[in-house]
Amino acid sequence: MNVQKSYSQRGGLSASTIKWFAVFCMAIDHIAWAFVPTFSAVGIVMHAFGRITAPCMCFFLTEGYVHTHDIRRYLLRMGIFALLSWPCFVFFERGPGIWALEPGMIWSLFFSLLAITAVDRLKGPVPKMLAVAGCMLATLVGDWPLFCVAFTLVFWLERGQFYRQAAGFAAAAVLMALFYASDNATQAVSPRWFFLQLCVLLALFPLSRYNGTRGDERHPKCNKWGFYIFYPAHLFLLGILRYFVFV
Incomplete structure (x- = not known):
């Protein structure tokens, strides 16, 4: 299948536009965690x-x-920023002077990228499955544990077939919502948490408009480095506001 053609038939948003929209949504989410009651009307939205x-x-x-022209450099860049983001994420989550094994989202994205690299390049099903299992286990200490890898694999295995991607992602999203919303002691599912986690399906709206282009070629460095820099920077700033300003 001509992937570029199938993307072009689906709409008109570039990768850059969708990614910056996602970054905006992330900032809104973190502001809510810091300053808004979770299940208030504003918090839910x-x-x-x-x-x-x-x-x-x-x-x-x-x-x-x-x-990418060099997967090793891509992985190295993500790995470095995963480590740099770690103290910022812990500071945002727990406050100053506290250390925890909570490295954040880029950590999980790093192992998600590593998982699809393994699936694409390793020979034989057993090495592939072992590598994916190892990557999923590594995300247990990160943000979006397990399912960050699962979502990425679904999108990778069905790349260029958006409706198959959407179906696989929706199935994984339901499992994720059940998993994240279950009480560890009773295994009962919290309806409020289930609904909130299932809102990941909203991502299908902007993704359905992806046209296969990178976008905003005037500022390639900004697009390349923007998310990596914004992620730890905004966590650090929100931590300052949370623990030192609005106390």
């Missing part, structure tokens, strides 16, 4: 927007993998 971010980033990991 803000967190619903925040569910859009992770699936979009997983989707564009697969596009980045296809178009």
Whole structure:
């Protein structure tokens, strides 16, 4: 199948436009975690927007993998920013002077990229499955554990077939919502958390408009480095506001 043609038939948003929209949604979500009661009307709306971010980033990991000139440099860049973001994420989540094994979203995205690299390049089903399992386990300490890898694999395996991507993603999203919304002690599902997690399906709206282009070629460096820099920077700033300004 001509992937570029199938993308062009689906609409008119570039990768850059969708990714920056996802970044905006992420910022809204983190502002809500810091300052808005979770299940207030405003909180639910803000967190619903925040569910859009992770699936979009997983989707564009697969596009980045296809178009990168050097996968080792791509992985190195993500790995470095995963480590740099770690203290910022912990500071935002827990406050100053606290350390925890919570490296954040870029950590999980790094292992998601590593998973599709393994699936694409390793020979034989057993090495592929072991590599994917290892990557999924590594995300247990990160943000969006397990399902960040799952979403990325769905988008990778069905790349260029949007309706198949959407169906696979929707199935994974339901499993994720059940998993994240289950009480560890009773295994009962919280309806409010289930609904909130299921809002990841909102990501299908902007992704359905992806036209297969990178977009905004006037500022390629901004598009390349913007998310990596914005992620730890906005967490650090929100942490400052949360613990030192609005206390």
